Amino acid sequence: MKAKLSSIIEVQAPVAVKTEEPKKKPECYGVFCLTYDLKAEEETKSWKKLINIAVSGAAGMISNHLLFKLASGEVFGPDQPIALKLLGSERSIQALEGVAMELEDSLFPLLREVSIGIDPYEVFQDAEWALLIGAKPRGPGMERAGLLDINGQIFAEQGKALNAVASRNVKVIVVGNPCNTNALICLKNAPDIPAKNFHALTRLDENRAKCQLALKAGVFYDQVSNMTIWGNHSTTQVPDFLNAKISGIPVKEVIKDTKWLEEEFTEKVQKRGGVLIQKWGRSSAASTAVSIVDAIRSLVTPTPEGDWFSSGVYTTGNPYGIAEDIVFSMPCRSKGDGDYELVKDVIFDDYLWNRIKKTEAELLAEKKCVAHLTGEGIAVCDLPGDTMLPGEM
Amino acid sequence: MKAKLSSIIEVQAPVAVKTEEPKKKPECYGVFCLTYDLKAEEETKSWKKLINIAVSGAAGMISNHLLFKLASGEVFGPDQPIALKLLGSERSIQALEGVAMELEDSLFPLLREVSIGIDPYEVFQDAEWALLIGAKPRGPGMERAGLLDINGQIFAEQGKALNAVASRNVKVIVVGNPCNTNALICLKNAPDIPAKNFHALTRLDENRAKCQLALKAGVFYDQVSNMTIWGNHSTTQVPDFLNAKISGIPVKEVIKDTKWLEEEFTEKVQKRGGVLIQKWGRSSAASTAVSIVDAIRSLVTPTPEGDWFSSGVYTTGNPYGIAEDIVFSMPCRSKGDGDYELVKDVIFDDYLWNRIKKTEAELLAEKKCVAHLTGEGIAVCDLPGDTMLPGEM
Known part of the structure; x- marks a missing residue:
């Protein structure tokens, strides 16, 4: 125990409700x-x-x-x-x-x-x-x-x-x-x-989505921007190719293969962790750590002009009409002060919105299932099919 | 195979002695x-x-x-x-x-x-x-x-x-x-x-030695400088507390416990990898990688004034009287150009020199044992006791 820290302990307010033994330092x-x-x-x-x-x-x-x-x-x-x-x-x-x-x-x-x-x-x-x-x-x-x-x-x-x-x-x-x-x-x-x-953390999904779009478009990954992951970090996640850009141009104008975007792209992002486990024999610890670094850096450095990043954040007050009181991945910008604001100028089409509603439904079901842990009563678990991402901890 | 690299292949001199198939790119x-x-x-x-x-x-x-x-x-x-x-x-x-x-x-x-x-x-x-x-x-x-x-x-x-x-x-x-x-x-x-x-690479040994001296002296590790590891990356290695400094003062003037320096310090450095395996269940990959980073950086950035770093380098032409034509860890300085020079102003006493001779003898014995691989005739293996470091690859 560090002597220099003990004074901090002493001045702590005695009104703390926790009745256990006095706080100890690790x-x-x-x-x-x-x-x-x-x-x-x-x-x-x-x-x-x-x-x-x-x-x-x-x-x-x-x-x-x-x-x-x-x-x-x-x-x-x-x-x-x-x-x-x-x-x-x-x-x-x-x-x-x-x-x-x-x-x-x-x-x-x-x-x-x-x-x-x-x-x-x-x-x-x-x-x-x-x-x-x-x-x-x-x-x-x-x-x-x-x-x-x-x-x-x-x-x-x-x-x-x-x-x-x-x-x-x-x-x-x-x-x-x-x-x-x-x-x-x-x-x-x-x-x-x-x-x-x-x-x-949905930053690893965002990074993987950027890489897959780059591969499909035949450009280097640094050309992909404005990539949102909407919703749950699960197989219902929605990597948003409607708002994403490649070299500043909307993805759908660069990648004309709509079938690939709608049917293969999302699956490639979701299944990446599973493929990695097959190849590598263990889960993707290194790139997960990199994505945590990216997530922190996005909060402590100003977001580049015109771009944004994804993070699962609290929905109450969101401008998109997503259900309140859940944690949902959405596009964010930061001034670099540790805080962020949600990006307003995003567009939706039926395809995107329908998928957003599906991942929202999953999160609402998960929320009911943990009501006993959030102080909201008795848990009711009626979860859709199993949507855990393969290979994630 | 990258198109842009193929031109490099084509201009390679045809005099290469290697008779195998033409070189391929990975x-x-x-x-x-x-x-x-x-x-x-x-x-x-x-x-x-x-x-x-x-x-x-x-x-x-x-x-x-x-x-x-x-x-x-x-x-x-x-x-x-x-x-x-x-x-x-x-x-x-x-x-x-x-x-x-x-x-x-x-x-x-x-x-x-x-x-x-x-x-x-x-x-x-x-x-x-x-x-x-x-x-x-x-x-x-x-x-x-x-x-x-x-x-x-x-x-x-x-x-x-x-x-x-x-x-x-x-x-x-x-x-x-x-x-x-x-x-x-x-x-x-x-x-x-x-x-x-x-x-x-003997940089992990150097880093470990610095940390142990800091611990013993009760100072933070950034106060330890001029740390040489002499010789072989094995249990015969010689962490040099004669030339090392703590806050700019010779270690022996700061740590008066000569018995600890002579009998415990070296062993602590040598056995660190083994202790780590016991604790952690695997070998020290992360700190080894850090020490490789340190070793590279020491060659690509100028060495701070008055300090040096250790690396196992070719002995031919060394100023210390160490046997020529082996690879021996010694104190180096770099201008940051990828190259280095050996440090001349180091001192020796009997204790240090005797230990240097022992690790030198081991390396000379190892050299004889691999003569068939260095083009110097028939291998003769007469190795001293087993001096592999615990937990090293």
Whole structure:
């Protein structure tokens, strides 16, 4: 436990409703327990103020890529020192020590604190970013309802913990699946944090969709822009080729093969993870981590003029007529301040809207199925067919 | 096969001694087969000229970290477009496709070409960097001599391939173990490439040594400098606490516990990989990849004033009196041009020199054991005890 942090504990308001034992700090690890003069460095190196980043599922493969990207400065920039707060489980705590050791051995100048723990009420203390990657994979014979329940409980707990101890403006990115509904559960359990701050990751879908359009059009992927993923991070997701552009021109004017766009494109995006597992023998941890980096960067750097990015965000107040009070992937723009606004100038046709209604229906059904976890009564599970993405955690 | 590259093949000198079939290009992958106007981008974005980076063992875990770092711009900078040429084996070619797919899905703007193959004579074409990570791990009951032989054959072949088809100034970093002797074999089989261009990776040892000194001294790791690893990347390696500094002061003036320095420090560095495997359940791929990044960066950026870095390099002409014609880790400085020079102002005492002689003896014994692979006659294997580092590939 760091002496310099204990004063923060002491000044915490005694009105907190949580009746458990007093809050503890997660254990700092190894060389990161040492003191250092960050204040002097902030002055001499013109570094920004240290930020706290909490990561769950920190001993898993996605994190194993992500943590080293965060620590290297690739995500928040070369002038942003960071503290990593790593949440594991009792089963993974040894592995988490291994991760912390590898972080030590990497000598990242910007990585100033690493702490590890298994209690979200400790690990999420003062978190300004919470990257919630850990989730339980489906066991043999488990129905989707069971998966929603078992993971929903994790995210209800983590929402409560964020509400109790995280920064009041923490940005939360939910990666663990089913991520949209997990994000909804999380934000419902964190009423003191703006619902707008919660994201479900659909950036890997967006990236994959861009790549498939580039391949079909015979151009390099940097030519594809304005790519929206609408809805759920599941097989009902809607990669939007109506609004997307290639070299600034609407996709449908570049790719004339409407049959391919309507029947093959979406499936290619959805099935990408499954094909990867077949080829590679494991799920796509590296590109998932890259897409988390992209998602964070999209919030901390201004969105390029005329473009946008996709994120699963809270629908209440959306301009499209999508059902309120769910987490739905939609097109966003950011000024680079961590916040975003929804893009207004998008168009819909019947094909697109019908598909949006289908993924919306799925999310509304998922929501009913987790009502016991969002404080909205008794769960009623009447889920459509199984729409988990292959190979996703 | 890319049309734009075929002209390069045609102009190759017909005097090449290799009598096999005409050189083929490795297969480009997916979206990376598409044309793009790099020349226009070089002008509009002030990008540098594309560089070719070959990586062996490209489907393995170290590469799985490294390739995404290379592609992100973290290593060569945000204005350096790159081509990745990935060498796998027949067994791993499917996995390699999976890696290429994940690179596609990552949409790295700087990553302009990805090609995959299993023939080093194809994959190493025009390589300006060759990162040789792939090696065979020791099978059950295999003696160190057997390991030297089986891996030596790989590196003899790859040396010949580099000699035949790589850039005449290719920089080679050997990671696959036993890396010093593999690097020696490689350079002996590539007589047309300067021997100075071959490196054996000891940077992870250097990083680990810095971290352990920081921990012992109770300072942050960024205070440790001038850390040399002398000799072989094995348990005979010599982390040099005589010349190293903490906050600019000789280590021995900061850490007065000589017994710890002489008896525990080196062992801590050596055994780190083994401890990690116990904790983490697998070898330290992420921090190894970070150390490869560090090693490359140390060659392409000027070494900070007064500091140095360690690399296993060719000893012929060294100023220390270390045996010539082996690959030995020594302190280096670079102007950032890809080249380096050995540091002259280091001091030795009996303790340090005796240990250097021991690791030198080991490398001389390893060299005799691979004489059949360096063109120096019949191998004689009389190796000291087993000094493989635990958990290294």
